[in-house]
Amino acid sequence: MARRPTSLAGRLLAFQLGLVAVVVLGVAAVSVAQSRYATEAGADRRARAVAEYAASVPVLRFELTEVAADGAQIAPVVEDLRTTSDVDSIVVTDAAGLVLAAPDDPRLLRTTLTPGDGDAAAGWSGGTTLGDRDVRAARAPVLGDDGALLGTVVVAIDDPSTAALLVTALPDLLTYLVVAGVLGVAGSVFLARRVKRQTLGLEPAEIASLTEHREAMLHGIREGVLGLDVEGRVTLVNEAAVELLDLPEDCVGTPLADHVPEEPLLGLLTGRSGTPEPDRMVVRSGRLLVLTRTDLERGGRALGSVTTLRDHTELVALQQQLVTSRDVSETLRAQTHEFANRLHTISGLVQLGLHDDVVGFIEALGRDSAAADAGVGRQLADPTVAALVVAKASLARERGAVLEVSADSGLPRVAPGLAADLVTVLGNLVDNALDAVGPTPGAHVLLTALVEGDDVLVEVADDGPGVDPAVLHSVFRRGVSTKDGEGRGHGLALVQLVCGRRGGDVRVDSPAGGGAVFTARLPVHADELAAPVGAA
Template sequence: MTRRLSLAGQLLALQVIIICVVLVGVAAVTVAQTIQGAHENEGRRALAAGEFIANARATREAIEESGVRYLRIAALSTRTAFDAASVTIVDEHRTVLASTESDLLGTRFPIGESTVLRGRSWSGEGSWDGRPAAIAMVPVLDLDGETIGFAAVYRAFPSVGEGLVRALPNLLTYLGLASAIGIGGSLLVARRVKRQTLGLEPAEITGLVEHRDAMLHGIREGIVGLDLRGRVTLVNDEAIRLLRIPGDALGRTLEDLGVGEEVSDALLAGEVEQDRAVASAGRVLVVNRRPIVNRGREIGSVTTLRDRTELLELRRELVLTRHVTDTLRAQAHEFDNRLHTIAGLIEIGEGDEAVRFVHRISSSRSEFSAAVTGAVRDPSIAALLIAKASQAAELGVALRIAPDSSLPVLGDELSADVATVVGNLVDNALEAASTAPQRWVEVSLGLVDGEVDVVVRDSGPGVPPGMEREIFRRGVSTKHGEQAGERGIGLSLVHLICTRRGGDVTATAVGGSTFTARLPVDAETLDETLVDA
């Protein structure tokens, strides 16, 4: 079985072949130029020989006196002196008087397009003994400047082989240098290619790409790769679905793709992100981001996206269940305390005081319940607030409803979201206010400009400066204790619910903490709410 060349070997072989072809072309051009130069040189040497014999006084006198013997000797001498192929002397009637070729004597010499009989020297190309040759014709002039004859000199052109021999020294030098440079450069290119491909061959690279694509598009998590300029370098089908971006996302920035601000912030974060929950296109995504480092230099980042919308819904239901459980526990505890108080008053014979005590607590609860039901017509949210009053009483915190609160009946889904937001914000406020000198929490609810506004104020220490946005991230909390690692969930859940519906939640610290949540109401639900109102 024949072993195939490696990628570096194939590149080297291909480049060597290209170099050889180029060198052959260079050699051909060099030989052609050499031959062309030889032709021009032979023409000049033929013209010089013709001028030598034609301008001699003895030649002119011999033609005038018919000195044929001298002319023949002069022709032979000139051929020998100038290494010419043939030398011929012709009179003004084109009759050959003398020639180194004896068979031409007495014949009529052909001049073709030559201008020699008009007294002008002429050179061109002709044929001698079946070979291409340079021919020069120089007129012989008398003392009056009249043409009395001319001398014709032939010099044979060198053959291709002779031209190659003449060009061989320089040609070998050029070819040697070009070969050394070319092969050396090819070796460097082959080595660089091998290093850049990590020693992998084309079949192996193809296999890696195919496996990567299959794995990338087969996993259920979304994957997004970004370069240092924030352009998408890698994206799979799940990421396109979760982010709702076009399929031709490669090479485009997140801004061009219309990715939301919160998701963009997570994808472009400078630090490592672990299990960061963000809202995107009606979904809750868990983001994990890692930088990509190559040879100690960061070249981009890769981020995985997991859809946790269903888990969020489950968590919301669990939170509501926990609220109910905590409220029932608080009510049971409060009920036990009041029963004990009533029993004690009866035992010591203070029956009237026991009756007044029952009226007081009944009146206080009735007033708060009446205030809540008068301002909040949605039964789920009203019941939640009334139940939270028991929890507040257990902590010694006064829970009150803002006088300007007014909330109509909401749709089932929106009501559940608002209840989750209210429950978490009130729990957070009650815990903060329970350690303050003045312990109170105020809740304001309303439907303003197509949005449900939830405002919860407390008398606690307030949100630390600089953490107004950070506090809504999962795992971030201003509280410390044995369970600090389990904190930072309630506010992050509030943030996710608000952003998922297209709203927002903010926190300020002026005289305590103020949390403001806005949950937009879709047009159909808003119309139904206004009709019910």
């Protein structure tokens, strides 16, 4: 059975108790040192006082004067002084330091004892060794009536042991231990509860596990994920977001504005652009990005936002191909219908035997078709664009409308990439115009395509009812349409994305008298114009 990990409160309590133990040991060491210092200072004072008193006792002075050579008579006097003064040792020496009396340690007799430094006639106190004992001792001179040095009195008090000092400091240590223990336990419980409240009740092991899983999932997601706090600083980012937004790898903790200064991308990511909208599309470094930002809140307090980013560059390219295929299909269907009507007319004339009329009808159709195709070809030299316009003109005729290329148009042959973008832009704008005019007899759509400086301008004007003012500023957003039905609202959004990817734009004007004019601007490079047939 797996052992259950210790809780955060238990770990904090163990840490606090360990800290208290260390503190108590430190306090004990300091207390012992202070007690030793105080004890030694007191012993020095006491030994000095006893030594000075003993040196002034007349009996001792008399014995040292009269019978200095015989310490047997001095010993009882010294022992009385030791007993009454309650010290451990009193030793009497002659002027030369020869021990005459040492009642408590006879081994010292007839040895030389000169504790301390300096003149024996001067007093002294401090630590020294007496026999085999460490003592605090004091020395006092015994002087005769004429001031001559008769001998010395050495008073010694044994040094206390560490255990004795601990016993002395024990009451204070117990007080410190109890107070520190209570404070430590209370602090541990309070800190543990506060930390667990801020970590949503998770233990450290659980937090570490969640962090590891989060990092694994964050970097395992193919979509870009970008987290920001309320100040716009990056709080989390995965490798996909770093690549899509061209961010430095060490951007976490830095303001996003330092790395993404351009609008509207910065406003969409930080929320300055207003309420979050799903699937907003922007262009960044040649990539078409789809952003979905979600604001984060907890307890009514804003925490920041998380934005997912998807690269739709390839998807848009595929969508352009699908749009082209759709246009071709619709054009073929319209031409099939138109050719069927013409074949039915020719069949009827043949059945009526009007063969000359059949020839005239066919020649007229040929002249009209050649004239229309030649006119488009002169103004739009690129075969891909010209073919699309011819096909859209047939579709317009089927709907009862007229698609006209303006006399101001002038488009040279262009590179295939630019041609594909022009097909997408022009095809969607024309389709939008034809949908706007509807099956109105005599409806007119005017197309202008020309090179102006470093841009290709495409303008499509219609005489329909115009754009509803309520959607005038949002008509290029995906899903926004003035027409009923599902699956609409993508054509104009695709036009804006293609233009934006090249660094251009598209706008709409809706005059008060009716109609709408859509103008798209696509910046181009010099090598994309007048490209030879088959250029890559």
